Amino acid sequence: MEHLDVELAHRLLRGQLDPQARADWQRHVHDCPRCRDLLAGEREWMGLVALGQGAAPAAAPPAPRLAARIQQAVPGGPARRTKAWRLSGELAVLAALSAILVWQVAGARVADAARQSPPGIPPELQGHVVANLEALAALAHDPWLADQYEDVQMLERLIVEQEPQAP
């Protein structure tokens, strides 16, 4: 037995074959994967054509998933609108991330420029000075801290805690 062609498949699906030929082809389709695939494809196609014409499918309903995809592919349909929204969202995220990146790079450059050592101060020395800025400021205001801090603390304790000696 030969394989199904498109014309035969359509006739089979529309019930236009005589009962004997129909039974023979149905047996063949049962055993032949190639004809089974062809028949399934044509059944879907016929369903879609019927859907596009606004009519109920003649022979068999189209595969639900494919029908849904076709329906959504209609211009201005829900799928298009969803895609457009998703694309807009993605582009907005992309733009926002780009802006943040530019802002961060610019900020890092400004910070680097600000950290360049002033004239007359080597960069390494500047690092030490900045790390000890608090202590250096205290020493500038109270130079005695360098040599007398512990003595002064001790004297303070003695003044507070030492009992006055009897005259």
Add this chain to the structure above:
Amino acid sequence: MTRFAHTILVAAIAVLAGANLALLVWARGDASGARRPASAWQRWQALPASEQLACAQRYADLARREDAGAVLRRARDFARLPAVRQERLREVQGVFQTTLDRQNAAQRREILLAPPRARAYLLYQALAEQDPALVAQLRARYAAER
């Protein structure tokens, strides 16, 4: 839009997000490092150039001392004390200096050459002998402040 273009868009978003995150982590690590606290940098940048130079000169001079680390530590400790306590220590230092200046050369040498604890004690003895009223007044005031 093809699936390929969509994939490129999503990949670009992922790459940008990763770059942003990496830059943020790097910037934070640099700014919050113990060696370079951000607030110290801000204060440093706020100083006029002449003050920056003076600070650098002060550090360079100090770094020549053997006990530079200890001096810096003491100064930092003092800077972190409450203002009231700082003022009190300044006052005691004034008393310390006045008492020291009041001694004759031999006594001053004896005091200055004594070990740290003994030095403070010798000075306290001299102060208590020579100006007991001041000692009593300071003691009363400091006790009241406690």
